[in-house]
Amino acid sequence: MDLGIRGKTALVCAASKGLGKGCALSLAREGVQLVITARGRDALEATAQEIRRLTGTKVTAVAGDITTPEGRAQALGACPSPDILVNNAGGPPPGDFRNWTREDWIKAVDANMLTPIELIKATLDGMIARRFGRIVNITSGAVKMPIPELGLSNGARTGLSGFVAGLSRQTVQHNVTINNLLPGPFDTDRLRSNFAFNAKKLGKTAEELARARSDANPAKRFGTIEEFGDACAFLCAAQSGFITGQNLLLDGGAYPGTF
Ligand code: NAP
Secondary structure: OOOOOOOOEEEEOOOOOHHHHHHHHHHHHOOOEEEEEEOOHHHHHHHHHHHHHHHOOOEEEEEOOOOOHHHHHHHHHHOOOOOEEEEOOOOOOOOOHHHOOHHHHHHHHHHHHHHHHHHHHHHHHHHHHHOOEEEEEEOOHHHOOOOHHHHHHHHHHHHHHHHHHHHHHHHHHHOEEEEEEEEOOEOOHHHHHHHHHHHHHHOOOHHHHHHHHHHHOOOOOOEOHHHHHHHHHHHOOHHHOOOOOOEEEEOOOOOOOOO
16 A cells, blocks of 8 residues: 655654654655654664665654754754654653652653644644644553553653644644554563563563563564554555544553453
Protein backbone atom coordinates (compact mmCIF):
# COMPACT_ATOMS: atom_id res chain seq x y z
CA MET A 1 0.00 0.00 0.00
CA ASP A 2 1.40 3.37 -1.03
CA LEU A 3 0.77 5.74 1.87
CA GLY A 4 0.76 8.76 -0.44
CA ILE A 5 3.20 10.86 1.59
CA ARG A 6 6.31 10.77 -0.62
CA GLY A 7 8.00 14.18 -0.61
CA LYS A 8 6.27 15.36 2.60
CA THR A 9 8.38 16.65 5.48
CA ALA A 10 8.29 15.35 9.05
CA LEU A 11 9.65 16.55 12.35
CA VAL A 12 10.23 13.45 14.50
CA CYS A 13 11.21 14.32 18.06
CA ALA A 14 13.39 12.18 20.31
CA ALA A 15 14.37 9.81 17.53
CA SER A 16 17.99 8.68 17.93
CA LYS A 17 16.76 5.32 19.24
CA GLY A 18 13.68 3.47 20.43
CA LEU A 19 10.14 4.28 19.33
CA GLY A 20 10.99 7.66 17.81
CA LYS A 21 13.64 6.05 15.63
CA GLY A 22 11.11 3.41 14.55
CA CYS A 23 8.72 6.16 13.43
CA ALA A 24 11.50 8.05 11.60
CA LEU A 25 12.57 4.90 9.73
CA SER A 26 9.07 3.95 8.65
CA LEU A 27 8.33 7.48 7.43
CA ALA A 28 11.66 7.60 5.58
CA ARG A 29 10.79 4.32 3.84
CA GLU A 30 7.67 6.08 2.53
CA GLY A 31 9.85 8.82 1.04
CA VAL A 32 9.23 11.43 3.74
CA GLN A 33 12.07 13.93 4.34
CA LEU A 34 13.00 14.09 7.99
CA VAL A 35 14.24 16.35 10.71
CA ILE A 36 15.06 14.21 13.74
CA THR A 37 16.05 15.34 17.22
CA ALA A 38 17.62 13.98 20.40
CA ARG A 39 19.95 15.44 23.02
CA GLY A 40 22.98 13.25 22.35
CA ARG A 41 24.58 14.47 19.12
CA ASP A 42 26.71 11.41 18.27
CA ALA A 43 23.91 8.84 18.53
CA LEU A 44 21.58 11.18 16.63
CA GLU A 45 24.07 11.68 13.78
CA ALA A 46 24.63 7.93 13.62
CA THR A 47 20.88 7.31 13.36
CA ALA A 48 20.49 9.99 10.68
CA GLN A 49 23.28 8.35 8.71
CA GLU A 50 21.71 4.89 9.13
CA ILE A 51 18.31 6.12 7.88
CA ARG A 52 19.91 7.86 4.88
CA ARG A 53 21.79 4.67 4.03
CA LEU A 54 18.72 2.44 4.37
CA THR A 55 16.22 4.67 2.58
CA GLY A 56 18.10 7.27 0.54
CA THR A 57 15.88 9.98 2.00
CA LYS A 58 17.01 13.41 3.23
CA VAL A 59 17.53 13.42 7.01
CA THR A 60 18.60 16.45 9.04
CA ALA A 61 19.77 15.87 12.61
CA VAL A 62 19.15 18.64 15.16
CA ALA A 63 20.68 17.98 18.57
CA GLY A 64 18.85 19.55 21.51
CA ASP A 65 16.48 19.03 24.40
CA ILE A 66 12.98 19.15 22.91
CA THR A 67 11.48 19.86 26.35
CA THR A 68 13.16 23.29 26.46
CA PRO A 69 12.15 26.43 24.50
CA GLU A 70 15.67 26.53 22.97
CA GLY A 71 15.47 22.89 21.86
CA ARG A 72 12.07 23.44 20.27
CA ALA A 73 13.25 26.64 18.54
CA GLN A 74 16.21 24.76 17.03
CA ALA A 75 14.01 21.90 15.81
CA LEU A 76 11.44 24.29 14.33
CA GLY A 77 14.23 26.39 12.82
CA ALA A 78 15.29 23.34 10.80
CA CYS A 79 11.70 22.32 10.07
CA PRO A 80 9.38 25.35 10.33
CA SER A 81 6.52 23.87 8.28
CA PRO A 82 6.32 20.11 8.78
CA ASP A 83 3.51 18.16 7.14
CA ILE A 84 3.94 15.50 9.80
CA LEU A 85 4.81 16.01 13.47
CA VAL A 86 5.71 13.09 15.73
CA ASN A 87 5.82 14.21 19.33
CA ASN A 88 8.04 12.21 21.63
CA ALA A 89 10.40 12.73 24.58
CA GLY A 90 11.84 10.63 27.34
CA GLY A 91 9.37 9.48 29.95
CA PRO A 92 9.46 10.64 33.58
CA PRO A 93 11.30 8.49 36.13
CA PRO A 94 9.47 5.87 38.20
CA GLY A 95 9.03 6.36 41.93
CA ASP A 96 6.65 6.89 44.84
CA PHE A 97 4.38 9.95 44.66
CA ARG A 98 5.20 10.75 48.28
CA ASN A 99 8.70 11.67 47.21
CA TRP A 100 7.78 13.83 44.22
CA THR A 101 8.10 17.58 44.59
CA ARG A 102 6.29 20.28 42.67
CA GLU A 103 9.46 20.57 40.56
CA ASP A 104 9.24 16.88 39.62
CA TRP A 105 5.63 17.34 38.53
CA ILE A 106 6.37 20.49 36.52
CA LYS A 107 9.21 18.67 34.74
CA ALA A 108 6.94 15.75 33.81
CA VAL A 109 4.10 17.99 32.66
CA ASP A 110 6.57 20.13 30.69
CA ALA A 111 8.09 17.13 28.91
CA ASN A 112 5.07 14.93 28.28
CA MET A 113 2.18 17.38 28.02
CA LEU A 114 3.26 20.98 27.35
CA THR A 115 6.10 20.21 24.92
CA PRO A 116 3.81 18.42 22.44
CA ILE A 117 1.20 21.15 22.88
CA GLU A 118 3.81 23.86 22.14
CA LEU A 119 4.95 22.02 19.00
CA ILE A 120 1.36 21.54 17.86
CA LYS A 121 0.74 25.26 18.44
CA ALA A 122 3.79 26.18 16.33
CA THR A 123 2.91 23.95 13.36
CA LEU A 124 -0.86 23.48 13.25
CA ASP A 125 -1.95 26.64 11.43
CA GLY A 126 0.54 26.01 8.60
CA MET A 127 -0.86 22.49 8.22
CA ILE A 128 -4.41 23.89 8.13
CA ALA A 129 -3.40 26.46 5.48
CA ARG A 130 -1.83 23.72 3.34
CA ARG A 131 -4.80 21.39 3.95
CA PHE A 132 -2.62 18.50 5.07
CA GLY A 133 -1.29 17.63 8.49
CA ARG A 134 -0.68 14.50 10.50
CA ILE A 135 0.25 14.77 14.16
CA VAL A 136 1.08 11.67 16.17
CA ASN A 137 1.84 11.85 19.87
CA ILE A 138 3.73 8.97 21.42
CA THR A 139 2.12 8.59 24.84
CA SER A 140 1.82 5.31 26.75
CA GLY A 141 -0.43 2.36 27.43
CA ALA A 142 -0.47 3.87 30.93
CA VAL A 143 -3.11 6.32 29.65
CA LYS A 144 -5.56 3.38 29.53
CA MET A 145 -3.98 1.16 32.16
CA PRO A 146 -2.01 3.21 34.71
CA ILE A 147 1.37 1.80 35.84
CA PRO A 148 1.69 2.17 39.64
CA GLU A 149 5.32 3.37 39.80
CA LEU A 150 4.93 5.69 36.80
CA GLY A 151 2.48 8.15 38.36
CA LEU A 152 4.22 11.15 36.78
CA SER A 153 3.74 9.59 33.35
CA ASN A 154 0.15 8.46 34.03
CA GLY A 155 -0.80 12.00 35.03
CA ALA A 156 1.04 14.11 32.45
CA ARG A 157 0.17 11.94 29.44
CA THR A 158 -3.50 11.71 30.34
CA GLY A 159 -3.56 15.51 30.42
CA LEU A 160 -2.19 15.60 26.86
CA SER A 161 -4.76 13.02 25.74
CA GLY A 162 -7.62 15.14 27.10
CA PHE A 163 -6.35 18.23 25.30
CA VAL A 164 -5.89 16.35 22.02
CA ALA A 165 -9.39 14.86 22.28
CA GLY A 166 -10.84 18.35 22.02
CA LEU A 167 -8.45 19.88 19.47
CA SER A 168 -8.44 16.94 17.04
CA ARG A 169 -12.16 17.38 16.38
CA GLN A 170 -11.57 20.98 15.34
CA THR A 171 -8.74 20.33 12.90
CA VAL A 172 -9.98 17.28 10.98
CA GLN A 173 -12.19 19.39 8.67
CA HIS A 174 -8.92 20.85 7.33
CA ASN A 175 -7.39 17.39 6.72
CA VAL A 176 -5.24 17.79 9.81
CA THR A 177 -5.48 14.83 12.14
CA ILE A 178 -4.11 14.35 15.64
CA ASN A 179 -3.82 10.89 17.16
CA ASN A 180 -2.01 9.25 20.03
CA LEU A 181 -0.06 6.01 19.88
CA LEU A 182 -0.06 4.16 23.21
CA PRO A 183 2.88 1.77 23.47
CA GLY A 184 2.66 -1.26 25.69
CA PRO A 185 5.95 -3.08 26.20
CA PHE A 186 8.38 -2.39 23.35
CA ASP A 187 11.90 -3.66 23.51
CA THR A 188 13.83 -0.42 24.03
CA ASP A 189 16.35 0.95 26.51
CA ARG A 190 13.50 2.71 28.31
CA LEU A 191 11.67 -0.58 28.96
CA ARG A 192 14.89 -2.25 30.10
CA SER A 193 15.60 0.59 32.56
CA ASN A 194 12.17 0.08 34.18
CA PHE A 195 13.02 -3.59 34.76
CA ALA A 196 16.33 -2.55 36.32
CA PHE A 197 14.46 -0.16 38.66
CA ASN A 198 11.95 -2.80 39.77
CA ALA A 199 14.58 -5.56 40.02
CA LYS A 200 16.30 -3.81 42.90
CA LYS A 201 13.01 -3.48 44.77
CA LEU A 202 11.93 -7.08 44.17
CA GLY A 203 15.28 -8.78 44.68
CA LYS A 204 15.23 -10.29 41.17
CA THR A 205 17.37 -9.70 38.12
CA ALA A 206 16.22 -7.37 35.36
CA GLU A 207 16.42 -10.35 32.96
CA GLU A 208 14.04 -12.39 35.14
CA LEU A 209 11.55 -9.54 35.22
CA ALA A 210 11.82 -9.04 31.47
CA ARG A 211 11.15 -12.73 30.81
CA ALA A 212 8.19 -12.78 33.20
CA ARG A 213 6.72 -9.68 31.56
CA SER A 214 7.08 -10.95 28.00
CA ASP A 215 5.68 -14.37 28.98
CA ALA A 216 2.69 -12.66 30.59
CA ASN A 217 1.90 -10.72 27.42
CA PRO A 218 -0.69 -12.45 25.19
CA ALA A 219 1.79 -12.11 22.30
CA LYS A 220 4.48 -13.80 24.45
CA ARG A 221 7.00 -11.18 23.40
CA PHE A 222 7.73 -7.46 23.40
CA GLY A 223 6.89 -5.25 20.44
CA THR A 224 9.55 -4.07 18.00
CA ILE A 225 10.30 -0.49 17.05
CA GLU A 226 9.63 -1.42 13.41
CA GLU A 227 6.06 -2.48 14.28
CA PHE A 228 5.58 0.76 16.18
CA GLY A 229 7.00 2.85 13.34
CA ASP A 230 4.75 1.26 10.73
CA ALA A 231 1.65 2.01 12.83
CA CYS A 232 2.82 5.62 13.04
CA ALA A 233 3.36 5.81 9.27
CA PHE A 234 -0.14 4.43 8.69
CA LEU A 235 -1.67 7.19 10.84
CA CYS A 236 0.33 9.68 8.76
CA ALA A 237 -0.91 8.29 5.44
CA ALA A 238 -2.83 10.40 2.94
CA GLN A 239 -5.61 7.79 3.33
CA SER A 240 -5.85 8.33 7.12
CA GLY A 241 -7.62 11.71 6.99
CA PHE A 242 -10.77 10.28 8.62
CA ILE A 243 -8.91 8.97 11.70
CA THR A 244 -8.55 11.61 14.39
CA GLY A 245 -8.63 11.91 18.16
CA GLN A 246 -7.86 8.22 18.58
CA ASN A 247 -5.77 6.50 21.23
CA LEU A 248 -4.32 3.49 19.48
CA LEU A 249 -2.99 0.91 21.91
CA LEU A 250 -0.11 -1.22 20.62
CA ASP A 251 0.46 -3.76 23.35
CA GLY A 252 0.21 -7.33 22.01
CA GLY A 253 -3.18 -7.66 23.68
CA ALA A 254 -2.04 -6.78 27.22
CA TYR A 255 -5.00 -4.48 27.91
CA PRO A 256 -7.70 -6.93 28.99
CA GLY A 257 -10.86 -4.92 28.19
CA THR A 258 -13.34 -5.24 25.31
CA PHE A 259 -13.14 -1.49 24.53
P1 NAP B 1 14.36 5.18 24.56
O1 NAP B 1 14.64 3.91 23.83
O2 NAP B 1 15.04 5.48 25.83
O3 NAP B 1 14.62 6.37 23.50
C1 NAP B 1 14.33 7.69 23.86
C2 NAP B 1 14.76 8.62 22.74
O4 NAP B 1 14.35 9.93 23.05
C3 NAP B 1 16.27 8.71 22.56
O5 NAP B 1 16.56 8.95 21.21
C4 NAP B 1 16.64 9.91 23.41
O6 NAP B 1 17.89 10.45 23.03
C5 NAP B 1 15.46 10.82 23.10
N1 NAP B 1 15.15 11.82 24.12
C6 NAP B 1 14.88 11.58 25.43
N2 NAP B 1 14.64 12.74 26.06
C7 NAP B 1 14.75 13.73 25.13
C8 NAP B 1 14.61 15.13 25.17
N3 NAP B 1 14.32 15.77 26.31
N4 NAP B 1 14.79 15.84 24.03
C9 NAP B 1 15.09 15.21 22.87
N5 NAP B 1 15.24 13.89 22.78
C10 NAP B 1 15.06 13.15 23.90
O7 NAP B 1 12.79 5.30 24.90
P2 NAP B 1 11.51 4.64 24.18
O8 NAP B 1 11.24 3.32 24.78
O9 NAP B 1 11.63 4.79 22.72
O10 NAP B 1 10.36 5.60 24.73
C11 NAP B 1 9.86 6.72 24.03
C12 NAP B 1 8.67 7.26 24.81
O11 NAP B 1 7.65 6.24 24.88
C13 NAP B 1 9.03 7.61 26.25
O12 NAP B 1 8.32 8.74 26.65
C14 NAP B 1 8.55 6.39 27.02
O13 NAP B 1 8.25 6.69 28.35
C15 NAP B 1 7.32 6.01 26.22
N6 NAP B 1 6.93 4.61 26.43
C16 NAP B 1 7.75 3.59 26.06
C17 NAP B 1 7.34 2.28 26.26
C18 NAP B 1 8.23 1.11 25.87
O14 NAP B 1 7.86 -0.03 26.09
N7 NAP B 1 9.37 1.31 25.28
C19 NAP B 1 6.11 2.00 26.84
C20 NAP B 1 5.30 3.06 27.20
C21 NAP B 1 5.71 4.36 27.00
P3 NAP B 1 18.77 11.36 24.06
O15 NAP B 1 18.76 10.64 25.36
O16 NAP B 1 20.10 11.45 23.41
O17 NAP B 1 18.07 12.68 24.13
